[in-house]
Amino acid sequence: MSSEQRKAFPFSEFEPKWQGEWEASKAYRTPNPGDADFDASKPKYFVLDMFPYPSGNGLHVGHPEGYTATDIIGRFKKMNGFNVLHPMGWDAFGLPAEQYAIKTGTHPRVTTEANVANFTKQLKSLGFAYDWDREVNTTDPGYFKWTQWIFLKLYNSYVGDDGKAHPISELEAQGLSREEIDHRRLAYVSEAPVNWCPQLGTVLANEEVVDGKSEVGGFPVERRPMRQWMLRITSYAQRLIDELDGLDWPESIKLLQRNWIGRSEGAHVQFQISNFKSQIQVFTTRPDTLFGATYMVLAPEHRLVDEITSEEQLAAVEEYREKTARKSDLERTELAKEKSGVFTGAYAINPVNNERIPIWIADYVLMGYGTGAIMAVPAHDERDFEFAKKFELPIKQVVQPPEGHDWQGFTDNGIAVNSGFLDGLSTPEAKKKITAWLEEKGLGKGTTNFKLRDWLFSRQRYWGEPFPIVWENGQHRSLPESELPLMPPTLEDFKPTGTPEPPLSKATDWVQYSATAKRELNTMPQWAGSCWYYLRYCDARNSERFVGVEAERYWMTGSVHGSQFSVPGSSASGNNREQGIENRELRPGGVDLYVGGTEHAVLHLLYARFWHKVLFDLGYVSTPEPFQRLVNQGLILGEDGQKMSKSRGNVVNPDDVVREYGADALRLYEMFMGPLEQVKPWSMKGVEGVYRFLARVWRLVMEVDDEGVWSLSKALQDVPANKQLTKALHETIKKCGEDIEKLSFNTAISQMMVCTNAFTGAEVKPAGAIVTFLKVLSPFAPHLAEELNAQIRSQFPALAAKRFLSDETWPAYDPAALIEDEVEVVFQVNGKLRDKARVPIQATKEEIEQIALASARVQEFMEGKPAKKIIVVPGKLVNVVV
RNA sequence: GCCGAUGUGGUGAAAUGGUAAACACAGCGGACUUAAAAUCCGCUGCCCGAAAGGGCUUACCGGUUCGAGUCCGGUCAUCGGCACCA
Missing domain, CATH: 3.90.740.10 (Valyl/Leucyl/Isoleucyl-tRNA synthetase, editing domain)
Known part of the structure; x- marks a missing residue:
């Protein structure tokens, strides 16, 4: 569709307009405990997306799938009286940026910044209700300062006989030797055969090696002994298995982790x-x-x-x-x-x-x-x-x-x-x-x-967090916290050295820490930053602590007061699970809903759980598990049913879809495709389908004149909805509310279509009922709903939302409105459908049975035989067995 | 090989053990239009039948049940993960 062609509704005008208004008025800012406008009486809801790696390719249609799902949930929870934490950020260290930098000679910070700017623009064009004040970036010194700080906690901790992390100072107090202590640290140096990838010029974790090849790039990996930093994740193997029990995760993902831990x-x-x-x-x-x-x-x-x-x-x-x-x-x-x-x-x-x-x-x-x-x-x-x-x-x-x-x-x-x-x-x-x-x-x-091995934690890369470690006389020691963040050197030449010697070795001044001490030259793997970003969101601008005590406690447990966990894992047993859902303080996980792809089932999700447990043992966080409920969105395939890839030429660019059909259509289509967790192919025809639906909603409120100018429809009036429309509306309120909780967005949307079709057929459009409908639509298609609400407000100020629909309360449905006077009951003979009749809703079982037996068609198929048995399901059916 | 997920119209799919195919897409027909697009209305699982109607149908086989897409047992296919882990 060319841009000259008239759009079915002017989304390209009102979508950017509302995005601007929301941003200017900070409509989605979420106050923290301690802020003047924080309401402690509200329950909290922390809904999290797996933050993207800002690649040079920009957003893929797979990103908005999960992001729209969480956006709908977040907006819905907010309208239902929750304090909602729904943030976004960037997992920006990593191999691709560095590979690109090596190829083009551009510094990875430059490309990363450009990519983040592009991703930000793309995400903002989709109208997600993120609190951008909480944006995090793993490459920001204000962020990786705390990644390094957590590494120091690992370095300075050991696992005791109780299976929990303790400060290393306890061992010092026991008089253990330096060597004995180094042997117990959670972050330790090991000279062992590791996965070395010559093409990438770095070592890789076991989890990053697939069939003997690097997961990134697919280059051969060989084993060779090298001196490397390891994290003692094996000390947590048993707890990483046991404490899965209390989590609301797909069983298949739990199994994957259990099998990996083996x-x-x-x-x-x-x-x-x-x-x-x-x-x-x-x-x-x-x-x-x-x-x-x-x-x-x-x-x-x-x-x-x-x-x-x-x-x-x-x-x-x-x-x-x-x-x-x-x-x-x-x-x-x-x-x-x-x-x-x-x-x-x-x-x-x-x-x-x-x-x-x-x-x-x-x-x-x-x-x-x-x-x-x-x-x-x-x-x-x-x-x-x-x-x-x-x-x-x-x-x-x-x-x-x-x-x-x-x-x-x-x-x-x-x-x-x-x-x-x-x-x-x-x-x-x-x-x-x-x-x-x-x-x-x-x-x-x-x-x-x-089967789980310790986590190989060092990489021979430039674009990663430097270790806050120096070496002196062949021994390592940690930098004081006061020297964090440890900035990487400003290198012009960040190419691999071609040997296992890391590129940081080229920064000779930087390397020399003192006359006798040299810095550690390895950097941390990309996983480091993503192991704790969800915690940073709780208090993203805190410069004193990795996350404020109160902010962490509130967003992870919902409690404004003390933590409820005294024994790690004990509350995670299966028995407590039912209660735990009732009583959120007993749930082991902090994030209420985490949505992302399956590709992180054993990498990110295992590493993050491990770090979280260490922080929990040391008393820095309030819950033994990071993520209570996990949902994996299914992959979106190309129109040809194949995985999207440049070489197949079946890649769909979300920007193109937004340009031609609008952000709301993209959001709605991705939710209408099918169940969130399912793998499903893209269809542009399908996008057009939801686009037509949005246009129908638009025309409930707006009409166009001969010049193509839109104005408020004259059919729109301040009248109560008739019985049939009221029923359609209240069914929609009910079903959409229930479906959103179940993450069953495709069926919620189909119900909204049914409702819209009912309103389209009505001659007079009741404005009040339409505003209620717009509230239900707003989490899905926030721009259109906001625009129509504003249009209605211009003529019916008493009916419309005063400011933004997201400030409104989710409508309540009236159960009485759902009830009809008559219901259709089907009559079966020997389980086969033979007749139907409308009967009054209050008809007794006996009355319904009589109506059924009186049916000519029922009698015909009974062939004069007596009924052996008659099953009556009131309001549903009668089955006569002969 | 082991583990897991999934099999429903031409397509994406829907269905607390109770009318299979809601809602969409595609297709067909109609209204509006000089015409087209857009919009609105209708039809659309398969077979037999002029119709009324009947029969069949949720990968396949069997079981439980008054009643099974749904529960149980087995088989097959597709997809995903793991794979010499002692």
Whole structure:
């Protein structure tokens, strides 16, 4: 549609006008506790979007999907008397900005600023009710000062026996040595094999490596040992699993996190190495199969390999180790099907039967999980089974499967056989008994293992938060808080060095902290800033603290007074959940609703929960969990049903849609497409459909003359709505209110369409009822609703909202208006629909039954047989069974 | 391989165990118009039938129920996640 063509309603005039008025009057400013206009009697509602990375491509149609959903909820809650916190900000550190900067030579701060300006303009053109005074930007020194501050909290904390974070000073008081303390810090330095990506010139977290390639860019990743900063997230593994229980998250996302953390129960078992002093410790989830262990496998990198390898096997072992080391992770997983390995020449003693069993090395045993060594039970483990077949190692049955299963490769529960004192026990019983036996003999111990590894937290980048750490005499120490924020150096050349040496090394002056101390050269990963931004929104301009005490308490718990949490996690148990919803103080999460994509299920959402728990343990926040309710919006596909991408040419630009159909149409369409959580394809025809709907609403109030000038419709009058319109209106108030709570926006919109169609058919338009309708419409299409309200106010000042519709109260529906005198009841014979009739609403069951039996069509299908049974559902149906 | 989600008209979809397909899109017909666009009104799951009407229909098979898109068991397909985790 060209711009010359007349628009169905002048959205391009009134949308910017209202955006300007809302901004000028700070219509969506949200006062904090302590502000003069703060109303402590109102409940709070914190509705959060996953803040965007301001990329150079600008807004994608996927962004407004979640943002419109939260905007509708926020506006609705405000009209229902809540103090609503609905903020927006920028996750602006990160690889793409730096990659772009390297390519173009423009400083990342410059491109980031330009991108933020563009995103801001785009978001403002959509009329979201954000409190822009609370805007945060992770690259702002006033923000990353506190990211660095939280890092110092991690650096200066350890996890005690109670499973909670404590200040490191407690260990100092106990007289622990410097080395012992460094060993316990939540942020620590480790020299370990890490994921190094040569093309990106940085290391990556496990979570950022997909199929052996970098998540950003898809470049190969290799493992190499490097000195890196790690965060001890594994200390929180159990709590990160347990405390999911109290959260209103999709079960699938909870499961994804549980699987990622990967808890498994089993035992550590010690195996003596024959003719050596050393022992091999293995982790197994099946200690009950110990009698079936016929060989052992060490990871090729295992430190005992050097010690135990025999002369004859030395060459073969060395060759195999080198070959494995050269393999990238990708190759190691791709070749997973074919087992490989080499005998070390050494033997271990099986502690239960003193049998000598060979020790092999093989790359199917991973150094990073468990102890990097396994006892192989080929009869009852698929991988061991394959390996044993290939290398002709003995396979010994120790579990009797149920009827009809082959014991070879049987991995489920059964009955222990050939297992001495375990014989006849079921698998769970045998596990218990052997674990007790091992513990008694000092040969092993029941243990829990997690797949989750500690979080690799340093990157060799320029565009990230510098660590507030200096090195002196080979030791690290933290900067005092007074030196925060630690600004990055102003580098002209921020390109990677081509070696693992970070680019900050080029800032030689900056690096030299003092005559004897140098700064840490790594920077933090992009996730750092997004781990706590929701807290900053509560008090975004606070320069004294990362978030004010009262602001945090109010927005996270709703309480203006003390915190209710004394024992972390205890309130998060399933039993308290129902109560917790009643009594919001008992809910573990602070943010009432968090909407964003699934792609953050295990990255951002896990990291943020971890930081939040540390801050909670240390007493800096009031809730054990950050996000109470999480909703994932579904991906929007291109018109061709494929994922939108430049190469496919199916990308829809929200700016184009706003230009041609207006912001309200874009908002409404994205909500009308289907359920929020569903994946759904874009359709421009669909946009036109909601655009037509908005035009119909417009024409309820406005009419056009021959010159194309719009004026208030003469059909609009100050008269009460008739019974039929009143019913349509009140049904709409009811259904939209309920649907918004359920996030069922598509059905709310269809109800508004039904209502509008009813009003369109009426000759006289009752102005008061239309204003009520506009209130219901306003969270969805705020510009149109505001404009029509203002138009109506010009002639019927008593009927319209005085200032903005968002200041109005959500209308109440009258249940009496919904009731009709007569209802249609359907008559079934043997469950098949045969007739219908309108009956008075107060008709008794007996009366309805009589009407049904009197129906000629019912009688015809009863074929003269007597009714065996008659089911009457008042107001609905009668089913006659013959 | 394991885990999860989803299967309803030509399309997006709707349906507290109670009239399947609301609301839209597309299509068809009509009104207005010199004409078109826009707007307004009507029709539109499939099969048989001139019609009245009848039969069938929520991926497939079976079960529970007076009654199943909805609940239970099984099968298949698509999408997403994880994947040598001992």
